[in-house]
Amino acid sequence: MKFTRKFRIITVTYAIAGILVLTGLAISNYCRLKSSEIQLTNTYRRAFTSAVNGVNEISTALEKSVYAASPSMISATCTEVYGKAVSAQMSLGELPFSQEELSKTTEFVAKIGDYAFSISKSAATGSTYTQEQLETLKSLSQGAKTLSGNLTQLLTQLDRGEITIAQLSHSQYGLSDGISENVLGSSMQNMESEFPEIPSLIYDGPFSEHLLTMEPLYTKDLPEVSEEEARNTAAEFLGISAGELTVTGRREGTVPVFMLEAQRESGTLYVEVTVNGGLILQFTNSRAVTGGSISQEEAVQAAENLLGSMGYTSMTESYYMTENNVCTVNFAYTQEGVICYPDLIKVSIALDNGEVVGFEALGYFMSHTERTIPQISVSAEEAQSRVSPVLTVLSHELAIIPTSGKYEVLCHEFKCENAEGEHIIVYVNCETGNEERILILIETESGTLTT
Numbered sequence: 001m002k003f004t005r006k007f008r009i010i011t012v013t014y015a016i017a018g019i020l021v022l023t024g025l026a027i028s029n030y031c032r033l034k035s036s037e038i039q040l041t042n043t044y045r046r047a048f049t050s051a052v053n054g055v056n057e058i059s060t061a062l063e064k065s066v067y068a069a070s071p072s073m074i075s076a077t078c079t080e081v082y083g084k085a086v087s088a089q090m091s092l093g094e095l096p097f098s099q100e101e102l103s104k105t106t107e108f109v110a111k112i113g114d115y116a117f118s119i120s121k122s123a124a125t126g127s128t129y130t131q132e133q134l135e136t137l138k139s140l141s142q143g144a145k146t147l148s149g150n151l152t153q154l155l156t157q158l159d160r161g162e163i164t165i166a167q168l169s170h171s172q173y174g175l176s177d178g179i180s181e182n183v184l185g186s187s188m189q190n191m192e193s194e195f196p197e198i199p200s201l202i203y204d205g206p207f208s209e210h211l212l213t214m215e216p217l218y219t220k221d222l223p224e225v226s227e228e229e230a231r232n233t234a235a236e237f238l239g240i241s242a243g244e245l246t247v248t249g250r251r252e253g254t255v256p257v258f259m260l261e262a263q264r265e266s267g268t269l270y271v272e273v274t275v276n277g278g279l280i281l282q283f284t285n286s287r288a289v290t291g292g293s294i295s296q297e298e299a300v301q302a303a304e305n306l307l308g309s310m311g312y313t314s315m316t317e318s319y320y321m322t323e324n325n326v327c328t329v330n331f332a333y334t335q336e337g338v339i340c341y342p343d344l345i346k347v348s349i350a351l352d353n354g355e356v357v358g359f360e361a362l363g364y365f366m367s368h369t370e371r372t373i374p375q376i377s378v379s380a381e382e383a384q385s386r387v388s389p390v391l392t393v394l395s396h397e398l399a400i401i402p403t404s405g406k407y408e409v410l411c412h413e414f415k416c417e418n419a420e421g422e423h424i425i426v427y428v429n430c431e432t433g434n435e436e437r438i439l440i441l442i443e444t445e446s447g448t449l450t451t
Contacts (some may be wrong), residue, residue, distance in 0.1 A: 045158070047094035052151045054088030057110060059148040061401040065116070066134065071123045078120035085113025110149065111207045112140055118205045118404070124148035125434055139199040139213055204405040214406060216255050218368040222277030230258040230273040237280050237310075238262065239268060250275070257281050274365070280310070281365065285350075285357040290324040292351035296320065299327035302354050303347035307331060312345060312364075325351045328358065335371060339399040342367035342408060367408075371400070374410045376430045383412040383428040386435060391424060401427055401437060411436050 007214055025070070027318045061084050065077035088109050092102060119133060200209045225233070227247055235242040240262060248259045256275040261268055267287030274281050296301075300317055307315050315331040316339055322328075326348050333343035345366075348358025387393060399413040411427040418424060423441040428434070 044095060044240050048158070049089055049155060051088055051091035051095065052148075052155045054084060054091050055109070055144065055151055056148045057433055058084045058088055059141065059144040060111065062116075062144050063138065066137050066141055069128065069282070071128055074128060075120045075123035078116040078123065081116035082113045082120060083231055085116065089113070104254050105147065107207075109141065112144065113406075114207045115140065115201050115203060116203045118203050125432065127187065133203075136199050152265065204403050204407055206404050208405045210406055214366065216276075216365045217280065218365045219255060219274050219276045222274075222279075223259055223272075224275050225278035229260055229278050230275075231260060233273050233278045233280065234260045236273040237283065238271065243273070248256075254363065255281060279361070279365070280359060281361055283356070283359040285355070287350075287357065289350040289352050292325045294349075294351050294354050296327050296351075299351060300329050300351035300353065302349045302356070303327075303329040303331070305348055306346065306359075312420065313346065322351065326357060327351055329436050333364065333368060336373055337398060338373055338410070339397055340367075340371065341399060342402045367402070371408075374431065376410070378412070378430055378433040380412055380427070383433060384414060384431070386428050386433055387414055387416065391418055391426070392437070394423075398430070399427065403436075409436055 016219060017160060029436070033434075058081060061077065061081040064076070065081055068074045068077045089106065092106050092109065095102070115136070119129070119137075152164065202210055206432040227250075230237075231245050231247060233241045234245055238245075244262045245260045246262070248261055251257050251259060251272075257272040258275065260271045260273065262271075263269075264287070270282075270284045271280065271288070272282040273279065300320055302318065304315070312331075314334045316334045318330040318332050318339075318341070320327055320329040328346055328348045331345045331347065333340045335451070342363060344363030346360045347356065349355070350357045376398075384393055393414045393416050395415045396411040397415075398410065400408050400410050402408055412429040412430060414426045414428070416424045418427055423443065425439040425441065427438070429436050
């Protein structure tokens, strides 16, 4: 078969046109990708610049806080430190580094903010620095200054092109092939390996190191049980034979436990039994709960019945919440008429048949002990006068509440109502008369939550 000259010309023309179209598409796609990469790079660079500036501002604010002497100035400067720390955390969170690349930096910034907030709160009551607090602030200030210098140096290298942020998104997903050692993430890792030493923070806050050494008050001195004893305890709790349970392991930690499970057609039963004392720490039934044939009030009663059968007495129902046809009830221990909120047990009841599908007693095991209730220095009447005049007090209780850290405080608990009919709980310290905490109740048909 012979091709005419005209046919060959047409064929070549179409081929060239096709190549040009494909080339154009390739160039267009490349340009779009390049544009996206530039936008991504600029976004990350702005976040990094903001983080560097944030740490610089923390360093300056910390230095100012060291020089404060009056309670009002201490409160003001430490509040500024806290605000700068929160802002810097947000900027650091926008960077797609792995946890390893930023672990020390983010932890340090968080500790600074929380420590400053703790001091600011104390200063608001008229307190000035203790010598230990002042020395800690000086150490934190020096650490922040070192960190600020290191980050500023990285930013300068970035500006000079000595390190690049262009490939940063690759390292976020572990795509390390072909990634240069000059990537900013690698530089951050090098910086963190030489991170300045910071003091241990022993104070009443969530980042205090003493939290790592807390012991479960209720179980720590109880005798250890064997694996077989743990299996028998779990079987009795579940109402099944011990042979149906498999011990899947033993987990150490603050509260060591034996982990067990049993298979059911409807799902798996997971149980944790404490090594010390052989008590049920946690239970979960994985079955799907469909529909609801019992009321929330009946679920609360079922949860109370369970606690009574397990020997937990003097437990007061606090709040409950229903989600996915499961009602979870929070109970707190009551001693001498005082509600002890740290001693918390949660029980979950399925609304389709009233079956227990969840149990958790970690709060109770960590905190429960027979307490010596402190003397009340501030009367209920005087404490109520400290409640905001925009609130109407509806009821009063005495309660022990946990502080941010390891400690507890006895408070007057006032349930209040605002002008819109919303409910608020105000806690006033029974010793100092200061407001300790304010909670807003979110009440829906599903139950009550606090914020």
